Amino acid sequence: MKIAVIGTGYVGLVTGVALAEIGHDVTCIDVDRNKIAELNQGIPTIYEPGLGEMMLRNQNANRLFFTDQHAKGLDGVEVIYIAVGTPQRADGSANLQYVEQAARDIAETLRDSVIVVIKSTVPVGTNHHIKEIINANVAPGIRVRIASNPEFLREGSALRDTFKGDRIVVGTEDPETGNILEQVYKPFGIPIVKTDISSSEMIKYASNAFLATKISFINEIANLCEKLGADVEEVAKGMGLDHRIGTAFLKAGIGYGGSCFPKDTNALVQLAGNHHHDFNLLKSVIEVNNHQQRMLIEKLITRFESLAGKRVAVLGLAFKPNTDDLRESPALVIIPKLVDLGADVICYDPIAANQGTRWISAPAVYTKNILKALSGADCAIIITDWPDIKRMEPDTYARLMASPIVFDGRNCYSISDVKQAQIEYYSVGRPSVIPETIH
Numbered sequence: 001m002k003i004a005v006i007g008t009g010y011v012g013l014v015t016g017v018a019l020a021e022i023g024h025d026v027t028c029i030d031v032d033r034n035k036i037a038e039l040n041q042g043i044p045t046i047y048e049p050g051l052g053e054m055m056l057r058n059q060n061a062n063r064l065f066f067t068d069q070h071a072k073g074l075d076g077v078e079v080i081y082i083a084v085g086t087p088q089r090a091d092g093s094a095n096l097q098y099v100e101q102a103a104r105d106i107a108e109t110l111r112d113s114v115i116v117v118i119k120s121t122v123p124v125g126t127n128h129h130i131k132e133i134i135n136a137n138v139a140p141g142i143r144v145r146i147a148s149n150p151e152f153l154r155e156g157s158a159l160r161d162t163f164k165g166d167r168i169v170v171g172t173e174d175p176e177t178g179n180i181l182e183q184v185y186k187p188f189g190i191p192i193v194k195t196d197i198s199s200s201e202m203i204k205y206a207s208n209a210f211l212a213t214k215i216s217f218i219n220e221i222a223n224l225c226e227k228l229g230a231d232v233e234e235v236a237k238g239m240g241l242d243h244r245i246g247t248a249f250l251k252a253g254i255g256y257g258g259s260c261f262p263k264d265t266n267a268l269v270q271l272a273g274n275h276h277h278d279f280n281l282l283k284s285v286i287e288v289n290n291h292q293q294r295m296l297i298e299k300l301i302t303r304f305e306s307l308a309g310k311r312v313a314v315l316g317l318a319f320k321p322n323t324d325d326l327r328e329s330p331a332l333v334i335i336p337k338l339v340d341l342g343a344d345v346i347c348y349d350p351i352a353a354n355q356g357t358r359w360i361s362a363p364a365v366y367t368k369n370i371l372k373a374l375s376g377a378d379c380a381i382i383i384t385d386w387p388d389i390k391r392m393e394p395d396t397y398a399r400l401m402a403s404p405i406v407f408d409g410r411n412c413y414s415i416s417d418v419k420q421a422q423i424e425y426y427s428v429g430r431p432s433v434i435p436e437t438i439h
């Protein structure tokens, strides 16, 4: 099938590449000329393991094209995906200006009837609003059908999530549109949930809000474990083995970040409020997360009388491993606060180090060399559980640092391993380790 994808951010690019990989003829359109130029040279504009090879293979097979010209990209297509951003407005609601603009661009360019699929995460009611915009601007006689098809991929495992996802959700106004999209997706062999448009839009927000709730729940349990002498890793394992609960998303830590959980939970609270529904549970989930992101700093302040002049190594900038994305990363809260408290901050990230100065204005040094970051440091803070950080022997901290005091926001090491290394260790929801010699 001939398909266009509007937007080549994370979702648009992965969607375009995956649809080409299963045999469709795909053109991705973006208004960002620099991105299109890079993509046309076979350079992926996001960091995602395996994406570059798949992209190039499909470009070489003439199944995948990139353009900044809507007229060229939309010519003769049967299905158009909208995958542009829906960032958060100051009041927490979703900013729909890019989706609305994409709808106007489509309407002004269309010459034939099509199905417009909204893949961007949008509040309930947006698909109907977008259909109205298109119908108001499209040439007479052109029939546009609309469909909601939310995306569930995770950054860093986007290809696996796309090719081996649990379900594909398709919300339509009529069964025929649902059947056509079912054909588009058939080669993936993933169960397809066909539903109405409003339910489909809500499935996306409810899923992200539920996952965020699981994380804030286990983080609250972790905070309680610290006070009561229990170990949250043991608790999560014991809970998760009950199939009704499940082990996924029960990893306690420094709080969730990223481009979606924070924005989508806020947008759902706003949407509820607009309909006179006070979503108290979700408001608490957000509050718990905001506190969790500051929790390591509180521990640091309790441990040190003053951070003035202390050399602090921050390990990890990205909001999670396998991405260079810093959006809503706890690093954005923690690093400026450390600088404020007078610390001399050096930050390590294997992939995102060169993004540091773009995102954080407070003065800090950024490096891709973990040994350089740790050498001579007075304490270390782990923000991202990158595999190389997790693989590092705990006694490396003792060997390299001026004083091996580690605040681990991701529970990277087992308590028994840490006890064998001569380091002082504070993690999340587990007993602290303070070697005899330090007492």
Ligand SMILES: NC(=O)C1=CN([C@@H]2O[C@H](COP(=O)(O)OP(=O)(O)OC[C@H]3O[C@@H](n4cnc5c(N)ncnc54)[C@H](O)[C@@H]3O)[C@@H](O)[C@H]2O)C=CC1
Residues within 6 Å of the ligand: 006, 007, 008, 009, 010, 011, 012, 029, 030, 031, 032, 035, 083, 084, 085, 086, 098, 101, 102, 105, 119, 120, 121, 122, 151, 152, 153, 154, 155, 259, 260
């Ligand atoms: N990033 C993620 O992992 C996931 C994101 N989502 C949702 O998918 C949507 C897209 O997210 P991202 O890919 O992260 O967005 P992004 O902000 O990284 O990229 C959006 C792209 O759209 C382009 N664009 C904006 N207006 C345009 C227009 N009128 N015509 C052509 N291109 C245009 C921009 O230049 C940009 O390249 C959002 O609603 C997000 O909530 C859903 C699941 C996962």
Ligand SMILES: O=C(O)[C@H]1O[C@H](OP(=O)(O)OP(=O)(O)OC[C@H]2O[C@@H](n3ccc(=O)[nH]c3=O)[C@H](O)[C@@H]2O)[C@H](O)[C@@H](O)[C@@H]1O
Residues within 6 Å of the ligand: 121, 151, 152, 153, 154, 155, 156, 208, 211, 215, 248, 249, 250, 251, 252, 253, 254, 255, 256, 257, 258, 259, 260, 261, 319, 320
């Ligand atoms: O709508 C979206 O954009 C996407 O948001 C999340 O995906 P993503 O943000 O890429 O990453 P996750 O792996 O879900 O992690 C989000 C945050 O939660 C944290 N997390 C995750 C799991 C956990 O057990 N504990 C925990 O603290 C991670 O460290 C990270 O900061 C969802 O998992 C995707 O299904 C969804 O499509």
